[in-house]
Amino acid sequence: MTVGRNGLDPDAIRALVREDAVHRDLYLEPQLFELEMRHLWRNTWIYVGHDSQVPKPGDYYTTELARQPVIMLRGTDGQVAVLLNRCAHKGTKLVGAEHGHCEGNLLRCPYHGWTYRLDGSIRTIPQKAGYENTGFEQSTAARGVVRLRNVANYRGFVFARLSEEGPGFEEYFGDSLSSIDNMVDRSPEGRLEVAGGVLRYLHDCNWKMFVENLNDTMHPMVAHESAAGTAKKLWEGKPADAPKPMAIEQFLPFVNGYEFFDRMGVRIFDNGHSYTGESYSIHSGYSAVSDYEQQMERVYGAERAQRILGEVRHNTVYYPSLTIKGAIQAIRVARPLAVDRTLIESWTFRLVGAPERLLQRTVMYSRLINAPTSTVGHDDLYCYRAIQEGLAAQGNDWVNLQRNFRPAERDSIVGLHNGLSEVSMRGQFRAWAKYMTLGMEAPA
Amino acid sequence: MRGPARPDEAALVRFVYEEARLIDEKRFAEWYELFTDDALYWMPLTRGQPDGENHTSLLYEDKLLLKVRVERLAHPHSFSQQQPSFCQHVLQRPEIESADEAAGAYVLRTPFVYVETQRHHQLVLAGVVRHHLVRSNGGLRIRLKKVELVNCDAPLPAIQLFP
Numbered sequence: 001m002t003v004g005r006n007g008l009d010p011d012a013i014r015a016l017v018r019e020d021a022v023h024r025d026l027y028l029e030p031q032l033f034e035l036e037m038r039h040l041w042r043n044t045w046i047y048v049g050h051d052s053q054v055p056k057p058g059d060y061y062t063t064e065l066a067r068q069p070v071i072m073l074r075g076t077d078g079q080v081a082v083l084l085n086r087c088a089h090k091g092t093k094l095v096g097a098e099h100g101h102c103e104g105n106l107l108r109c110p111y112h113g114w115t116y117r118l119d120g121s122i123r124t125i126p127q128k129a130g131y132e133n134t135g136f137e138q139s140t141a142a143r144g145v146v147r148l149r150n151v152a153n154y155r156g157f158v159f160a161r162l163s164e165e166g167p168g169f170e171e172y173f174g175d176s177l178s179s180i181d182n183m184v185d186r187s188p189e190g191r192l193e194v195a196g197g198v199l200r201y202l203h204d205c206n207w208k209m210f211v212e213n214l215n216d217t218m219h220p221m222v223a224h225e226s227a228a229g230t231a232k233k234l235w236e237g238k239p240a241d242a243p244k245p246m247a248i249e250q251f252l253p254f255v256n257g258y259e260f261f262d263r264m265g266v267r268i269f270d271n272g273h274s275y276t277g278e279s280y281s282i283h284s285g286y287s288a289v290s291d292y293e294q295q296m297e298r299v300y301g302a303e304r305a306q307r308i309l310g311e312v313r314h315n316t317v318y319y320p321s322l323t324i325k326g327a328i329q330a331i332r333v334a335r336p337l338a339v340d341r342t343l344i345e346s347w348t349f350r351l352v353g354a355p356e357r358l359l360q361r362t363v364m365y366s367r368l369i370n371a372p373t374s375t376v377g378h379d380d381l382y383c384y385r386a387i388q389e390g391l392a393a394q395g396n397d398w399v400n401l402q403r404n405f406r407p408a409e410r411d412s413i414v415g416l417h418n419g420l421s422e423v424s425m426r427g428q429f430r431a432w433a434k435y436m437t438l439g440m441e442a443p444a
Numbered sequence: 445m446r447g448p449a450r451p452d453e454a455a456l457v458r459f460v461y462e463e464a465r466l467i468d469e470k471r472f473a474e475w476y477e478l479f480t481d482d483a484l485y486w487m488p489l490t491r492g493q494p495d496g497e498n499h500t501s502l503l504y505e506d507k508l509l510l511k512v513r514v515e516r517l518a519h520p521h522s523f524s525q526q527q528p529s530f531c532q533h534v535l536q537r538p539e540i541e542s543a544d545e546a547a548g549a550y551v552l553r554t555p556f557v558y559v560e561t562q563r564h565h566q567l568v569l570a571g572v573v574r575h576h577l578v579r580s581n582g583g584l585r586i587r588l589k590k591v592e593l594v595n596c597d598a599p600l601p602a603i604q605l606f607p
Contacts, residue, residue: 195498196498196499196500197489197490197493197499197500197501199489199500199502200597200598200599200600201599201600201601201602202599202600202601204601223523225519225521226516226519226521226522226523227512227516227522229519229521230512230515230516230519231512233515234508234511234512234515245508247506247508247509248508251512343599346500348500356498359498360497360498363497363498363499363500364500364504366500367500367501367502367503367504368509371500371501371502371503372502372600372601372602372603373487373502373503373602373603373604375512375513375516377602378524378525378602378604379522379523379524381524381602382523382524382526383523
């Protein structure tokens, strides 16, 4: 359907997304998944890592962007660069470890020993004379390791766009970047550092199910009844003035009612980004941490400190690869592996200069909610798997996303909507259709 | 579990085998009672992880969280358990690492293989578990169960029962 005799057909791809429904093939079809990796995930800005992971020149961190192995490193110029983890010779991955330091500030291939400077240029090739009079200088290999040209470091958050052409970073994310601002501003020193470990959770489902769930407000009171509801029931027996353990504070809001989630609001930006929790969220009720508020007021002044701390957004979606919870300094990164397989990484941050109790709260939240052992996560993943399997049933090709659809959306969906709306998902698929077909020419 | 007032090696070793059996037979209410009030069930995320307060873990459950977990398994709307999970521990003979008779505190070390299944999915985990046991009311109870998976840093699927 999408791959005609003459090649890709952008109209056929766009036809998979309607204004209020999407075709089930988006979740099932391996061919579409491959196209997503080659088009959608190349034309958009994908989260790589945080610059605190590579503090010194020569430090590196490796990951995959749309299944392409990359190295994020700190160059000798002090800037963060992203290179393809691939030797210019025969394609060997240059670096095998997840993170480390480049010996002598050089990348050295383990196979034949080619070395590269941190900007990717070739430094030495053993027995170089063997390339004389071969035309090597004109080869693509001579250009060295491919260094991604489109890399942005926004307040420590490093993103890359794999494609040569495409939207600029600020143009792509727009005001949604205010969520990152809020997370970083919560540090008295205006800095975050990765801390507390990374959880890696294998999801046997399509990556879009995870992304759609992030601002899905109609599910917590249903899907999480057994987990958060049990915590709530166990706590109900306690005296009213009993101090709530941190774990209970974190579990309970998951079974708040529909009105809570509706009034919370969801804000939509162009290009698939959004966040729930305009005025408050499930993170609003956490106990104060001693001296932190006073510390923030000393640094920022009372008015600005209250504005920063008063912003308690729930999940911000940076489509397609990243979600952040500024209020507790936790992020999750989607790394698609196959049409029905996704790795979700949960990273946490220390607010530099703030009390360590905040990091302790963050690592607890991550464990309770994001770990492969999380009872909240078990029921989410169960539902994703249930969709992955349920959609195999034929008879209706369309997945319904009509909740709170308004005709005005045809002009624009940007702005604040009622929290229960499925508009965030409609916005994600608009971006899907746009960036899947960006630069794609219709068959002749 | 009741036992001799001053447990001998056999009683300590038997405790570890029987704790695993309670989990495998899904006798969770009895299993829950094996833990002291201040107990922790800890599955670190990294090798040599120093603590569970400043670093996240796969599990770091106090008794309240254990109760939430155990009660949830019996909840009619535990959707992820609509098709129930089952597990089987296979243990190497527990070894007593330390014994403080005066304090009534003992540490046992047990390499294990743990299999958890759900429908046609099977998950195999392996590692070493350490039980920190204390004498209590003529028997033994768990103050700390620390499970160190050999692949703690690998991407993991859902783990729904108790390695």
